[in-house]
Structures are given as C-alpha cells and as structure tokens.
Amino acid sequence: MEQFSWWAVVHIFLHSFLFGLICWFLHNWFISKTLHRKKEDKIIVALTFVVMVALLIYPYNYLMSFLYDVSEGILEIPLARKQYMMLLRGVVTSGLFYFIQHHKMVVFQKQESQLEIEKLKQAQLEVSLNSLKEQLSPHFLFNTLNTLSTLTSEKHVKDFVNELSNIYRHVLQHKQKDTVTLTQELNFIHSYVYILKSRFEDAINIDIDIAEADQGLRIPALSLQLLIENAVKHNMATSYKPLNIKLFREGDYLVVSNNLQPKNSVSYSTGTGLHNIRLRYQLLFNKEIVIEKTASHFTVKLPLAA
Template sequence: MIIGKKHYWLLQLFGWGCFFLWHIFGAWSFDKMSVPEERLLTIQRAAGFSILGLLMTHGLRIVLLKLKVLSKKASTQIWIFLALTLLTSCVAGIVEMIVYKSLGLLSKGEILITNKSLILIFLNNSLAWFSYFIIWSAVYFIYHYVSAAQREQIDNLKLKSHIKELELKTIKTHINPHFIFNALNGIRAMVDENPQRARTAITELSNILRSSINIDKSETVPLTEELNIIKDYLALEQMRFEDRLIIQYDIEDKTTNQPVPPMMLQMLVENAIKHGISHEINGGLVKLSASVVDNLLDLRVENTGQLKERQEGGGFGIMSIQERLKLMYGNNALFEIRQSSSNTVTAILKLPVTL
C-alpha cells in the first residue's frame, strides 16, 4: 500500500516527533532558547526539519514500493537502499537550503556562509540528512527483512503441519482396511461351521467399525475408548478361537483418561492374534496392561508365541505405528516389540503423560 498502513504512520510520527524533541533539547543545552526571537526560530527550524524528514522518507518509501525493492535479493536491496538514501539526502539538502532561505529561517551566520559558498552548504546539509535517512532506511530494511523471515518460518511450519496431517490420514486409510480384511477372514471361517456365531460376529464387527469411524475424527482418544474397541475385537476373535484364547486386563484406573492414538493399541492386539495365537496349536494368552512409569504412559500387549522376523523388522502394521509416533510425538514416544520370555512376545508402547 503506497499511502501506508496505520502502524507505519504511527512509527513515522513517533520517530520524527522524537527527532523534533531532540532538536529542541539540543538548542536548550546550548542556551539558544533564552532569547524569545531565537526560541521561536529554533522551534520553527526543528518543526521544519521534522516535517521535511517525514515527507522525504515517505517519498523514499513510495519509490521503494514502486520499484518492488523488497522482493529482490537481500544484497541487491542493500545497494538500492544506499543509492536511494543518498539521492534522497541530496534532494533534502537542496530543499532545505531553498525553503529555509526563502522563509528567513536561517541565522545571520548561515546567511553569510550561504553567500560565500552554496556548494558547501549543500554538501553540509546533504551529509546531515544522509546520517538521518540511513538510520531510517536501516530500520525500515531490518523491519521488513525480519517480518519476511517470520512469515516464511510460519509458512514453513504450516506446510510441515499440513504434510504431517496428510501423512497421518494416509496411514489411517491403510490401517482400517488392514483391520477389516483380517476380521472378515475370521468371519468367513465361521460361516459354514456355525452360521449363528457368524451372524453374532458380524454384529460385533459392525460395532467395531462404527467406533472406528467415530474415533478417526480425532488424532487422539481417551484410553478407555480404545479399550472398548479392543474388547469388541477380542470378543469377535474369541468366537473363532473359543477356549484357545485367554484374555487378561491389567489397567490402572489413572490411565483410562490418558490420550492415545486411535486404533494403535488395537493394531498391536490384532498383531498378537495374527502372529502369535493363531500359530499356537493350543492357543494362548493375550494380556493388556496400562500403567504410568517415569511420567510415561506404559502400554503393553503380551501374547503367547514366538517373535517373527517380519514383526521385528517391521511389517506394514509395525511400520505404520512407528511412523505415526514419529509424526505425532517426535522423540518423546517409544515403541518396541521383543521376545520377553521363551514363549512370550511383548509389544511396549510408551507415550507422554498428559496432566
């Protein structure tokens, strides 16, 4: 905007107002305010200096905007600022000499000097104005340079946030079909053997899908909501495994309201069933535990079985968990899956505790 925004004019008036007061203070220090005639002349000169400075710097700003200097490289901006500041100083020196002489605002000593050497007066005035304008230009340049850097930083943060959001949504779209595929396979296995149980299993699956759709609306959910989905899932799987699947819960009360990424713990339970219990002839145990240890939410899924190489190396489910944790918590979360005993695999998930 050529005219300038409100804060620009506030800063201009403040800056040149301080310049006016500084002039008055300087005159008072040298005892030039004691004589009424000199006092009036000093105030007029100070006001004239301030108004001229304001008009010249505003004109300089207009030229800078017209030439789109602020969109150029920083090094180019500096050279253009210096050149325009020097030119503006020369113009201000000429204007001051002409206007002040025509209005009679020069003292007698200055009139004598002017009559002797106009060039000397011009150079003296221009040099003085250059010292003022170079400060104005430096402040103007630094202000816009810092503002541009801050805008760029904010844009980069927004871009990174947007990318993370897209990545999380992409991972989630893989999680749900992955879970549905495994669940439907389990139901298919029961259709011929026990249709009644298959119908019940379909009802359980619909409950899980309904909960899953609602949960996906947020990045985190209370642990208790995640546990509800897991209980529905395990109820579905227990119909398939019957007595071969033993389920245990060890959940501390203070953990139930802690936020967790939706469907993450469920995926670990699903992983325990798929890679652990389903490969054991006599079935086995799936145990869920939740506690707070060292200011971290400690979630564990233990299952009977042997740790498969693809689990440890990272199948899709494991890799998606690691990627989600990295995107959401950075280095503040921990995940590992290990063979905790000769016939027990433990998946450990540690998340920051929310107070």
C-alpha cells in the first residue's frame, strides 16, 4: 500500500481492457469462420487458435510488463519464469474468451434456427390451407357450371358455359406451370375468344395465323390471354370501329398486334400485365419482350423457346 499509485491502477485497467479486447475480436472473427466445421476438426482447430492468439498477444503483454510493474515482487521474478507466466496467462485468457464467444455464437445460431423453423411451419400451414381451399372451389365451380348447362336447352348458352369451363380448367391445370406449348395456349385462347365474341360480337376481330409446325414452341403460361385482355381494356371496340387483334409468327417471335384506338376515358394503368410477362421472360429464358407503339398500332413480340 505504501507504493500504491493511481497511475498503476489506470495502467492495469487499460492493459487488461486492451488485452481482453484484442482476444475478443480475434476469437469473434475465428469462430464466425469455423462455426460450421465438423465437431472433430473444430476442437483441434479451436485449440490451435487459442494458442495462436496467446502467442500473438504475447509481445504486447511482454512490452506492457516492462513499461510499468506494480510491485517489487514481480521485478524479482527471473526473466524466464516471468515469460512463462505471461504466456500461460495469455493461453488461459485466450481460452476463456474463446469459450465465451463460442457460447454466444451457438446461442445466437440456435435462436436463428428456431425462428427459421417457426417461419417454415407458418409457411407450410398457409400452403396446406390454400391447398384445401383449391380442392374445394374447383369442384364446386365445375358442378355449378355443369348444373347451369343442364338448366337450359339453348345451344349458345350451353356452348358459352362449356367454353367458360374450358377456360377455368386451363387456368387450374397450367397456373403452376412456368411454360406451355403454343398448342395448349391457343386451345385456351379459342375458348377465351369465344367469351369475348359473345360479349362484343362484331366489335372484336381476332386473327390467329400460326403454322401447325410452330405450335410445339413454348411461351409463359397465360401470356397471350394477358395481352388480349390488355388490348380490350385500353381500346374502344364498336361494330363500326372494331378492335382488330392479330397473332402471328415473325422470326423467333410470336407477335400480338392490335390497332390503336384508345378509350376516351382511360383509367390509370399500372402496367401490371406487361410487367408480369417481361419479368417471367427474364427469369425463365433470360430474354426481353419487344414492345412497339406507333400512331396506329400497339405491338408486343414474345420470344419463342424450343
């Protein structure tokens, strides 16, 4: 106590704090790199790194011990023994900090795993619920359409109901598929066109000119329906000024073109349909669709895939 000084206290505190801080960050970096190793390898590597950190810190520890010694007892210790004690202290401290950091990392990883498991359980529950809903609604709708068809003897009503059933059946069969053949998509479009013609009659003309040899080529499912629906939504269609939509092949593209006659009161368009098609082509084929707009026509070209 006769040799006590505040400088000694400050020195010991700073020396110990920096000593521990270096150990903490070195072990934090090491454990983050080796946490996913096999258990047998991890033990050997961990022991190696504990000793390595102790050796790295040793020069700092040795230097600080010469800058200021707290008591005469330490000064009287032989140099070799003093070096051994400092190295042993480094190993013990390094091992302690490794244990703390490893435990912290394991607890954190366990919490993250539990959160992921809970998220997966929630997602699985939602998928199961949606699956149950989809099992009920198609069955109910098809029964309803069949019942509606039997309630009338008029041929055009029966045909309308049958085409509506075909549309719904196609949507259910292909909504989970990424791509379909032109044959599958055109069969759907024929039913869709029938519904449109029933509503607009001669106000809409849809001309499909695609060779049978090309109908094995593939496009994203329901993309043609989106383009035709987009044309009907944004353009006027009357018997004296019909909307003409053409589907044909041009090189490596399937072209969907319509005469441009915008509606007088056009609601705000979000462009969701075209954005949907563009995004699917980027993800599925890494290709871009071509959109051309002139004073008289609006054209979208869809790349064809084999």
